[in-house]
Amino acid sequence: MLKPLGGRLFRQQDRVLASHVLLTADHGSKVIANDHQSYQQVSAVWLGALWASLVAGMLGLLYVLVLGGVRLLRRQPWRSDPLRVPLIGVAALVLPVPLFLRQSFLQLGDPTTASIVLAVVTAALPLAMLFGLGVHAQAPRPRALDAAALLAVLQWILVLAAWGLMPMRMWI
Numbered sequence: 001m002l003k004p005l006g007g008r009l010f011r012q013q014d015r016v017l018a019s020h021v022l023l024t025a026d027h028g029s030k031v032i033a034n035d036h037q038s039y040q041q042v043s044a045v046w047l048g049a050l051w052a053s054l055v056a057g058m059l060g061l062l063y064v065l066v067l068g069g070v071r072l073l074r075r076q077p078w079r080s081d082p083l084r085v086p087l088i089g090v091a092a093l094v095l096p097v098p099l100f101l102r103q104s105f106l107q108l109g110d111p112t113t114a115s116i117v118l119a120v121v122t123a124a125l126p127l128a129m130l131f132g133l134g135v136h137a138q139a140p141r142p143r144a145l146d147a148a149a150l151l152a153v154l155q156w157i158l159v160l161a162a163w164g165l166m167p168m169r170m171w172i
Contacts, residue, residue: 019034072087086132089121090125092121096118099117109170111170125166126158129157130154
């Protein structure tokens, strides 16, 4: 249950309206709210963990793109490379961009071709990372950095999925 703690008041046409309200949630955290948004106090450790997850996921994506592309250009044994399918999954994230550029801005919240393709490629991304980890586990000489990068991307996807942001659905 949220309990009001107080707030600054101002008058508008003989009515008293609260511009901000300070609340305490059941679990004890402080919440400040106005008419449009609410902010909850969180610990610095929690916030730092979320930032570390984001950085690790982005570095993993960058690793898959750069090293997967280099290995593709060097024409190393591409079939047994654990970054083959994850590279395709990461590169597929670019597919919806031209479709979004061709549609009207007013259609962003509708289930258009672009938003459906975005949902499909973001839903396939964790599967591509898991496939890469499976290939990595069967490799005769596995590279530890490959597994670390794939796990970093996978943990970031799991954090986004826990927040309901993966797969990315624009129409919900």
